[in-house]
Amino acid sequence: xLLRATSHQPLDLLLTARQIFLPSCGLPAxxxxxxxxxxxxxxxxxxxxxxLTWQAWKTxxxxxxxxxxxxxxxxxxxAKNLLREAAVHPDLLPLAIQLCxxxxxxxxxxxxxxxxxxxxxxxxxxxxxxxxxxxQFFEADTVYLGGRNTPHxxxxxxxxxxxxxxxxxxxxxxxxxxxxASNVVDSLTKAGFEVHKAPGTIPQAAPLEACFNPHWEPKKxxxxxxxxxxxxxxxxxxxxGLAGAACAASLARRGWxxxxxxxxxxxxxxxxxxxxxxxxxxxSPDDSLLSRLSRNGLRATxxxxxxxxxxxxxxxxxxxxxxxxxxxxxxxxxxxxAGEHWSRLAGPAELSxxxxxxxxxxxxxxxxxxxxxxxxxxxxxxxxxxxxALLRTPGIAARYGAKIASLKRSTSSSPNGSWHLLDAEENCxxxxxxxxxxxxxxxxxxxxxxCFMLQAIRGQVTWGLVTDASAMPPFPVNGHGSFIPAFLNDxxxxxxxxxxxxxxxxxxxxxxxxxxxDIFKRLQQLLPATARALKYSFDAGETxxxxxxxxxxxxxxxxxxxLDDATLPGLCVCTALGSRGLxxxxxxxxxxxxxxxxxxxxxxxxxxQSLRASRYRxxx
Ligand SMILES: Cc1cc2nc3c(=O)[nH]c(=O)nc-3n(C[C@H](O)[C@H](O)[C@H](O)COP(=O)(O)OP(=O)(O)OC[C@H]3O[C@@H](n4cnc5c(N)ncnc54)[C@H](O)[C@@H]3O)c2cc1C
Numbered sequence: 001x002l003l004r005a006t007s008h009q010p011l012d013l014l015l016t017a018r019q020i021f022l023p024s025c026g027l028p029a030x031x032x033x034x035x036x037x038x039x040x041x042x043x044x045x046x047x048x049x050x051x052l053t054w055q056a057w058k059t060x061x062x063x064x065x066x067x068x069x070x071x072x073x074x075x076x077x078x079a080k081n082l083l084r085e086a087a088v089h090p091d092l093l094p095l096a097i098q099l100c101x102x103x104x105x106x107x108x109x110x111x112x113x114x115x116x117x118x119x120x121x122x123x124x125x126x127x128x129x130x131x132x133x134x135x136q137f138f139e140a141d142t143v144y145l146g147g148r149n150t151p152h153x154x155x156x157x158x159x160x161x162x163x164x165x166x167x168x169x170x171x172x173x174x175x176x177x178x179x180x181a182s183n184v185v186d187s188l189t190k191a192g193f194e195v196h197k198a199p200g201t202i203p204q205a206a207p208l209e210a211c212f213n214p215h216w217e218p219k220k221x222x223x224x225x226x227x228x229x230x231x232x233x234x235x236x237x238x239x240x241g242l243a244g245a246a247c248a249a250s251l252a253r254r255g256w257x258x259x260x261x262x263x264x265x266x267x268x269x270x271x272x273x274x275x276x277x278x279x280x281x282x283x284s285p286d287d288s289l290l291s292r293l294s295r296n297g298l299r300a301t302x303x304x305x306x307x308x309x310x311x312x313x314x315x316x317x318x319x320x321x322x323x324x325x326x327x328x329x330x331x332x333x334x335x336x337x338a339g340e341h342w343s344r345l346a347g348p349a350e351l352s353x354x355x356x357x358x359x360x361x362x363x364x365x366x367x368x369x370x371x372x373x374x375x376x377x378x379x380x381x382x383x384x385x386x387x388x389a390l391l392r393t394p395g396i397a398a399r400y401g402a403k404i405a406s407l408k409r410s411t412s413s414s415p416n417g418s419w420h421l422l423d424a425e426e427n428c429x430x431x432x433x434x435x436x437x438x439x440x441x442x443x444x445x446x447x448x449x450x451c452f453m454l455q456a457i458r459g460q461v462t463w464g465l466v467t468d469a470s471a472m473p474p475f476p477v478n479g480h481g482s483f484i485p486a487f488l489n490d491x492x493x494x495x496x497x498x499x500x501x502x503x504x505x506x507x508x509x510x511x512x513x514x515x516x517x518d519i520f521k522r523l524q525q526l527l528p529a530t531a532r533a534l535k536y537s538f539d540a541g542e543t544x545x546x547x548x549x550x551x552x553x554x555x556x557x558x559x560x561x562x563l564d565d566a567t568l569p570g571l572c573v574c575t576a577l578g579s580r581g582l583x584x585x586x587x588x589x590x591x592x593x594x595x596x597x598x599x600x601x602x603x604x605x606x607x608x609q610s611l612r613a614s615r616y617r618x619x620x
Contacts, residue, residue: 021049022056024176024209025142032062035232035255038138038600040168041071042129042161043146046085047099051092054120058095065119065255070140070600072125072132079103102303105341105377109292110135112590112602114303118253123600133164135604140168145177145184159187166191169212180208192218229598232256234432236421238404238446240264241272242383242581243574244438245390246589251436252395254593259430260396261421263403267391268384270440270509271548275463276487276497277582278476280320280378281342287332289610290557295342296603297583298377304586305381308389313488315385320378321350323479323526324371331373346372350475357474358529372479380476380484381582390586402429404439407448407571419570436572436592441507441551443575451563452616454576456507457550460515461499463489464534464543471533472496481522483530496534498523500579511545552578554616560588561595561612572596573613 022028031037037057041049050069057067077085079100086096095115099122102113106126113122125132143165169175169192177184180197185208188195192214197207212218232255237244240262248258262269279301282294305315322343324330331343351372391398405424410431411417419435420428437443444454466472472485482499489495501515520538524531537543553559553576563571574592577584590602591611601608609615 021144021176021207022052024207025144025174027053027142028056028060028063030141030174031057031064031067032060034064034141036066036068036597036599037064037142038068038140039070039142039144040140040165041069041144041146042165043144044071044073044076044124045146046077047082047096048085048089048092049144049146050122051086051095051099054095054115055092057120058116066253066599067120068123068138068600069121070123070125070136070138071144072127072129074126074128076103076106076124076126102299105295105299105338107295107336107338107342110296110602110604112296112300112587114300117307118250121600121602123602129161130164133161133168135606136168136600137605138168138598138600139170140173141170143169143173143175145175159190162187162191166212169218171213171218173212175210175212177208177210184208192216230434230596233434234418235259235434235436236261236419236430236432237436237438238262238421239270239438239440239443240267240387240391240398240400241270241438241440242268242387242585243440243577243588244436245272245387246585247436247438247572247574247592248396248589249390249393249586250589250593251434251596252393254597256395256434258396259432260391260398261402261404261430262398262400265400267398267400268387271550272383272387272581273546274383274461274548275489275495275546276380276382276484278320278378278380278478278482278484279315279317279582280322280375280476280478281583282580283322283331283343283373283375285330285332289607293557293587293603293607293611294580294583295377296607297580297585297587298342300586300590300602301381301386301583302377304386304389308392309381309385315379315381316487317377317379318475319350320375320476320478321346321354321473322373322375323477324373325479325525327371330371340376342377343373343375346374350374353474354477358471358527378476380487382487383582386582386585390589399430404429404446407435407446409448409568417569432570434570434572434596436574438574440575441549443551443573447563447573448568448571451568451573451613452559453554454559455552455554456505457552457578458503458506458508458547459500459550459579460512460519460545460547461497462516462519462538462543462545463495463497464537465489466494466496467537468533469494471530473527473530477527480525481519483523483527485530507549509547509549511547515547516543516545550579550581551576558584558588558611559613560591561608561614563613 057063086092108127111124188210193210194213195210235256235258237248237260240260248260252258282291284291404421406422408420418433421430441456476484484497559576560574574588594601
């Protein structure tokens, strides 16, 4: 924390932060009229620098469209302590309350917290600043150099940390730091900063301001392998499912004029027309890439759901019980307390709630040899509601009944070239500088050249009305298949859903009778008492079926990002969301936007790179 409020002098120091700290970086004037402003902070501490910057953004009519703050902290305060600190300064309190609502599950690594409808983005890195700074990829406009207990913090003014920070600076990046100690001045000067003491400083908090202006030529973005940011213009997204809607929303928020095209007659007509889907973090003993991605994705989905959807109608963070039949998907060893927000071993409360609810003395999850996990952050959500909410983002227009057959590059109407999207008769349906292929399994066939392979996996679910609530588990249960016990269908009736079958290399979304039996067998194994109660509904044909086609990549991770700027400029992809589109889509939209604008990534660079389409062709 740059200017730490102590119990003796909180107001003075906060006042100082407000009067000196932001002006020392030339803010808010410096960001006037900019599309984006990117702040890098070392040491989130009590969060007051972030809150003050957010507040300044909120009240400034000249504010940039997007404010990014990337901040690090080795040992984040609890939400309770953050609030306590903010309480001494009432005008920051409403912002601090919003911050604390998202202040959960902060495991090591980056977490994206979203405010102001996605226009204020806090990317919080938990861990060692030097290591975290290897996992981002952007040019900072402002640097707040800090750290909790600044005079004692060993990282503060540490030349290695400064060197890492300098890699984020461009000529002209302004830096502010809470102390003008001589070692800090020396380190900053050696790193290429021109250093000044801030005017009007008070002895308790003598900030120092600096501007990156080395006497050598700093490496240009291209030399640092940094992507060249794009200027928003026209964009066409092919596909109005979860992937397309999420990309469209992320790009429209950054100023693109987005047209979403879909072959179907309305939004969410493909796999995203699933009546209701499950949200649950993926768990693995080594906390794999997929596991980390699933948590980041869940956070992103919940942020949209909380802001734009109706709780208990469109979605519910009910928690999910996972039965581990084959012992897979266990918790990592030394799973920290912060991880329990996401998942933990199921306790007696969940196991007996299950037993009580389904009226069985042999609740299967209670058996010693079948361990279960409790995904506290799990729940359910209706994909179509999420898609429609995302498509309501200002700047998006959608056109349906528009089936694209091919894409052609042209330089005739736009100096930097554009893409023409053609129908089966080769009529030009739309033209844009940027195209995002988000057509599920069809995405591969739309590419002008083969970049990656996709596999179609057909799946079917069964759903029906809840006629006997006592046969329903009190929360969704997954393991072998997944069961959602109570959601409101489109007629407002309480319904259950059991899924799903897996049929590889089948891209036909037809309903198959044999799948109904397969699903019933899965239910018998997952929840025997519920299966007994629902047997009549299955036998009497009182259930309904839905089928769709999942799309997966060879390594089962999503494919997100620009394809190849040299040979296919302006062509991007977002697909292969597999069986977790509800957890991945919103995050993938933000990852795509971050690559295109050279913005801070919402996840570690390593994770984001593992999603890039180019992973199949080039080494990064
Ligand atoms: C049985 C089943 C159960 C599932 N359960 C869950 C679950 O519980 N939780 C979860 O997170 N996920 C689940 N999923 C996965 C989830 O449904 C998908 O990951 C997600 O819907 C994929 O979204 P998408 O936008 O990539 O694809 P889609 O929703 O299929 O969207 C692609 C769109 O592209 C359009 N399109 C295709 N080709 C063209 C073209 N040439 N021109 C114009 N438009 C075109 C299509 O019409 C379609 O609307 C399940 C999937 C299935 C099949």
